[in-house]
Amino acid sequence: MSTSLSGPGSATQAPGREPIRSGLPRKSRDARNHAPITATGLVVKVVLLGLVAGIAIWAAFPLIEARMWVGLAILGATTAGLCYLYLTRRHIPAKYLVPGTLFLIAFQVFPVLYTASTAFTNFGDGHRGSKDDAIVAIQSSSVKQVAGSTEYALSIATKGDPTAGPLVFLVTDPKTGAVSAGDGEGLRPVDAGSVTVSPGGKVTAAEGYTILNFGQASARSPEITNLVVPTPGGALRSNGLSRAYEGKAIRAYDAGCDCIEDSETGKTWTADAATGSFVAADGERLTQGWKVSVGLENFHRVLTDPNISGPFFGTLIWNFAFAIGSTGLTFLLGIAIALALYSPRMRGTNLYRVLLILPYAMPSFAMLLVWRDMFNTDFGLVNNLFGIGVDWFGETWSARAAVLLVQLWLGYPYMFLVATGALQAIPRELTEATSVDGASPWQSFRAVTLPLLLVALSPLLIASFAYNFNNINAIWFTTEGGPFPADNPTNGATDLLITYTYRLAFGAQGAEFGMAAAVSIFIFAIVATVSAISFRRTRQQEEVYS
Amino acid sequence: MRIRTAGVVAVLGLALAASGCGDNSKDEPAAKESPKAASGKLVIWADDKRTAALKPFAEQFGKDNGVTVEVQAVSKDLQTNFVTASQQGSGPDVVVGAHDWIGNLVQNGAIDPVQLAAEQKSSFNETAIKAVTFNGQLYGVPYATENVALIRNTALAPEAPKTIEDLVATGKKLKAEKKASEILCLQSGQNGDAYHVYPLYTSGGGYLFGTTANGDYDPKDLGVGKPESIAAFQKIAKLGEKGDGALKRSITGENSIATFTGKKCAFLVSGPWAIADAKKANIAYDISPVPGFAGGKEAQPFVGVQAFYVAAKGKNKALAQEFVTNYVTKPELAVALYQAEPRPPALTAAFEQVKGTDPDLAKFQEAGKNGQVLPAIPAMAAIWDPFGKAEAAVIGGADPAKTITAAGKTIAGQIK
Numbered sequence: 029m030s031t032s033l034s035g036p037g038s039a040t041q042a043p044g045r046e047p048i049r050s051g052l053p054r055k056s057r058d059a060r061n062h063a064p065i066t067a068t069g070l071v072v073k074v075v076l077l078g079l080v081a082g083i084a085i086w087a088a089f090p091l092i093e094a095r096m097w098v099g100l101a102i103l104g105a106t107t108a109g110l111c112y113l114y115l116t117r118r119h120i121p122a123k124y125l126v127p128g129t130l131f132l133i134a135f136q137v138f139p140v141l142y143t144a145s146t147a148f149t150n151f152g153d154g155h156r157g158s159k160d161d162a163i164v165a166i167q168s169s170s171v172k173q174v175a176g177s178t179e180y181a182l183s184i185a186t187k188g189d190p191t192a193g194p195l196v197f198l199v200t201d202p203k204t205g206a207v208s209a210g211d212g213e214g215l216r217p218v219d220a221g222s223v224t225v226s227p228g229g230k231v232t233a234a235e236g237y238t239i240l241n242f243g244q245a246s247a248r249s250p251e252i253t254n255l256v257v258p259t260p261g262g263a264l265r266s267n268g269l270s271r272a273y274e275g276k277a278i279r280a281y282d283a284g285c286d287c288i289e290d291s292e293t294g295k296t297w298t299a300d301a302a303t304g305s306f307v308a309a310d311g312e313r314l315t316q317g318w319k320v321s322v323g324l325e326n327f328h329r330v331l332t333d334p335n336i337s338g339p340f341f342g343t344l345i346w347n348f349a350f351a352i353g354s355t356g357l358t359f360l361l362g363i364a365i366a367l368a369l370y371s372p373r374m375r376g377t378n379l380y381r382v383l384l385i386l387p388y389a390m391p392s393f394a395m396l397l398v399w400r401d402m403f404n405t406d407f408g409l410v411n412n413l414f415g416i417g418v419d420w421f422g423e424t425w426s427a428r429a430a431v432l433l434v435q436l437w438l439g440y441p442y443m444f445l446v447a448t449g450a451l452q453a454i455p456r457e458l459t460e461a462t463s464v465d466g467a468s469p470w471q472s473f474r475a476v477t478l479p480l481l482l483v484a485l486s487p488l489l490i491a492s493f494a495y496n497f498n499n500i501n502a503i504w505f506t507t508e509g510g511p512f513p514a515d516n517p518t519n520g521a522t523d524l525l526i527t528y529t530y531r532l533a534f535g536a537q538g539a540e541f542g543m544a545a546a547v548s549i550f551i552f553a554i555v556a557t558v559s560a561i562s563f564r565r566t567r568q569q570e571e572v573y574s
Numbered sequence: 575m576r577i578r579t580a581g582v583v584a585v586l587g588l589a590l591a592a593s594g595c596g597d598n599s600k601d602e603p604a605a606k607e608s609p610k611a612a613s614g615k616l617v618i619w620a621d622d623k624r625t626a627a628l629k630p631f632a633e634q635f636g637k638d639n640g641v642t643v644e645v646q647a648v649s650k651d652l653q654t655n656f657v658t659a660s661q662q663g664s665g666p667d668v669v670v671g672a673h674d675w676i677g678n679l680v681q682n683g684a685i686d687p688v689q690l691a692a693e694q695k696s697s698f699n700e701t702a703i704k705a706v707t708f709n710g711q712l713y714g715v716p717y718a719t720e721n722v723a724l725i726r727n728t729a730l731a732p733e734a735p736k737t738i739e740d741l742v743a744t745g746k747k748l749k750a751e752k753k754a755s756e757i758l759c760l761q762s763g764q765n766g767d768a769y770h771v772y773p774l775y776t777s778g779g780g781y782l783f784g785t786t787a788n789g790d791y792d793p794k795d796l797g798v799g800k801p802e803s804i805a806a807f808q809k810i811a812k813l814g815e816k817g818d819g820a821l822k823r824s825i826t827g828e829n830s831i832a833t834f835t836g837k838k839c840a841f842l843v844s845g846p847w848a849i850a851d852a853k854k855a856n857i858a859y860d861i862s863p864v865p866g867f868a869g870g871k872e873a874q875p876f877v878g879v880q881a882f883y884v885a886a887k888g889k890n891k892a893l894a895q896e897f898v899t900n901y902v903t904k905p906e907l908a909v910a911l912y913q914a915e916p917r918p919p920a921l922t923a924a925f926e927q928v929k930g931t932d933p934d935l936a937k938f939q940e941a942g943k944n945g946q947v948l949p950a951i952p953a954m955a956a957i958w959d960p961f962g963k964a965e966a967a968v969i970g971g972a973d974p975a976k977t978i979t980a981a982g983k984t985i986a987g988q989i990k
Contacts, residue, residue: 153955162683168687247614268893268896275689315709401829421764510764516984
């Protein structure tokens with residue numbers, strides 16, 4: 029059996045038996061197929077496949093519990109496929125491709141699909157679960173104590189085995205001291221001589237019953253919560269493990285009319301499948317709703333709701349300005365400093381380099397908060413230092429300038445670092461040659477150094493742009509999107525699309541995941557388009573310069 | 575502006591994370607117990623401070639009753655984490671939190687009502703019981719109340735001001751004498767703070783929601799944007815940056831207490847949580863109710879309540895009910911929680927017990943005596959953000975009538 033195994037192990041074979049690299053593919057495959065199995069390879073394979081099996085078993089239990097058979101089938105098929113793949117000698121390319129593909133599906137494709145599907149629902153606070161969940165929640169939260177009813181002392185008992193026997197409530201009426209036994213059929217009086225009652229009223233022993241202690245009882249918690257003893261006025265329910273009360277569910281679901289009926293007021297709320305809530309004739313909605321598909325409504329709202337679409341395009345423009353501004357400014361400053369330090373006449377460059385890298389070494393989260401406090405009108409360092417009274421985060425343009433300034437401070441060391449690296453890769457002979465030809469330093473920078481720098485830095489600039497386009501920290505920790513216009517608290521002057529989305533999804537108004545997912549899709553489309561165009565242009569540029 | 579490997583991949587990840595669809599388990603505490611372990615085990619979620627105070631009592635409860643009790647600290651976004659976890663079936667049995675969560679927790683079906691016997695109910699402070707009542711049902715067992723008051727540096731201002739105008743006059747005098755640099759430390763920040771400005775808003779005549787016949791807040795009767803609210807904000811505007819300068823956007827939640835303890839202002843509007851800092855800074859202080867405008871209505875702060883809730887989807891509901899209704903209602907636990915963080919206990923017996931040792935407590939209680947219960951209806955969620963931002967705009971000098979009308983419209987649009 030062991031000799032028929034292959035896979036990772038074959039890579040560790042003795043060097044002497046390495047197939048000749050220049051040989052025909054067929055020959056190399058033959059060589060691999062006949063490669064001996066080493067002990068290390070076998071151990072690696074056993075451990076890794078064991079891990080796969082372990083993860084599969086760990087993931088299977090919750091799936092079975094939640095009755096998600098489709099998920100379980102996918103899990104089983106994936107695990108079986110993986111075992112097959114690494115236990116045969118065939119499919120060599122797949123052995124390398126499959127792990128990456130699986131991770132791609134799990135961490136990229138699945139979340140994208142999930143976001144996309146959420147965008148078509150009203151998923152959010154008040155509409156999180158299914159309709160059945162909502163009905164259960166409505167019914168259970170309408171259980172009220174029957175007015176003037178008795179609070180009983182309760183003991184949980186069984187007939188027979190404490191872990192499996194049928195449950196019985198032994199209740200004591202506090203006024204009369206009479207003990208009754210209750211189960212699904214109703215209450216029956218118990219002969220006073222056959223029970224022992226503690227001074228507190230609880231039954232401590234009863235003939236024919238086993239009294240459960242808290243530990244035993246709590247093991248059967250769901251059964252206790254679900255046991256309802258019918259009484260003429262309503263039903264006896266447990267309240268914890270030591271008290272029982274007569275309660276009544278005021279609201280009940282009626283499948284006939286697909287509505288909730290209130291037995292006290294006679295009011296009904298009919299299910300509205302379009303909004304996922306129960307609505308009464310007078311427009312009143314019950315608090316608990318459920319998740320429904322709303323089609324294109326979220327996208328429609330983004331494009332047409334004047335409170336969203338107007339600010340959305342304004343935000344989009346600022347978003348571009350912010351991303352271009354923070355990338356461009358850091359690039360300019362970074363390159364300028366890199367050039368200055370690159371000059372052979374510069375002394376003490378190492379010291380400067382250390383000082384310049386400092387901002388980069390600070391955690392940006394903390395620094396953003398420090399900067400926020402430094403821009404405080406009355407207590408901030410910026411105003412105090414210069415003796416001015418600028419309301420930095422209170423005015424649109426000063427707030428925008430401030431966030432760009434913070435970005436510049438946080439970001440230029442990075443640009444400086446990469447530009448220094450790129451500069452060192454450009455041979456000095458090139459610039460020396462231009463000066464021999466009589467070009468000014470500026471001309472030689474424009475014609476030789478900058479284009480060569482850009483070839484190396486363009487992909488980084490695009491990545492930097494894409495990152496800054498969604499740089500939620502930069503805004504959230506400083507201005508929180510403010511200042512806000514007096515008449516529109518939802519969209520501030522420094523809001524990026526991502527902070528705006530974040531506020532929608534997790535803001536104070538309650539979560540609106542469906543809506544936020546729709547905006548995410550818009551953002552994704554924008555960033556993807558911009559990046560695709562820029563990368564294409566970079567490639568053309570490289571062709572020109574190389 | 576860190577770029578690193580960023581690129582489209584990170585951007586995509588960010589967008590997804592922001593939409594709540596990325597990796598759902600990311601923020602959850604490591605509380606995923608195996609389904610089999612549920613028997614005889616009670617899981618409680620609370621924030622860090624309360625976890626420390628609860629632990630010994632929870633362990634005692636476990637020992638007395640032959641069950642295991644686990645108290646887990648959820649230091650961030652407890653409410654959101656609880657809702658998400660309970661929806662996925664991995665939530666706790668009991669959760670501890672503020673009463674204004676109730677509306678949201680109920681609309682997401684995350685908590686169940688609790689049944690307290692009449693004599694248990696009457697052992698609590700009435701306001702506290704009112705706070706945890708929603709739609710006519712009791713949804714949690716309260717253990718502490720909290721409200722803001724005026725904390726004043728008695729070295730700078732020996733007399734408690736009767737009205738806001740008194741306060742401003744004293745503050746201006748101190749400023750002129752260079753004994754202080756600010757008139758009043760009432761946190762606002764660039765985005766406002768509805769909670770702290772509320773006493774002034776009510777004194778100016780404003781209200782948030784009207785009440786229905788049974789005393790519940792009525793989301794259909796929204797007070798923001800009504801003439802009363804405009805009148806209130808006109809008074810607030812007079813205290814703002816273009817008026818007296820008593821209210822400023824540069825005073826934020828981060829610096830207000832520090833400015834007070836740094837003796838830069840004589841008056842601080844804050845809650846019991848500020849006292850520890852004042853004591854540490856060795857400041858002679860006194861506590862009095864937040865004063866209202868001269869000739870105005872009474873300044874009513876929000877009264878908030880901290881409570882224990884029974885999770886609707888908990889695995890051990892019976893035990894959770896037992897713990898919440900019969901154990902949390904004991905004064906010893908309330909006193910211990912008070913010692914972990916000094917907020918007035920909601921149980922009258924516990925309050926009496928700690929009152930003697932802590933005079934501040936009674937003063938805070940007195941300041942909140944006429945307070946308004948912080949609305950727990952889901953519609954309240956729509957208030958905070960627009961109301962705060964309108965407040966900040968008005969303090970900054972925006973036209974009150976226009977700003978508040980717009981805020982009222984936004985809020986009304988968000989209340990479904």
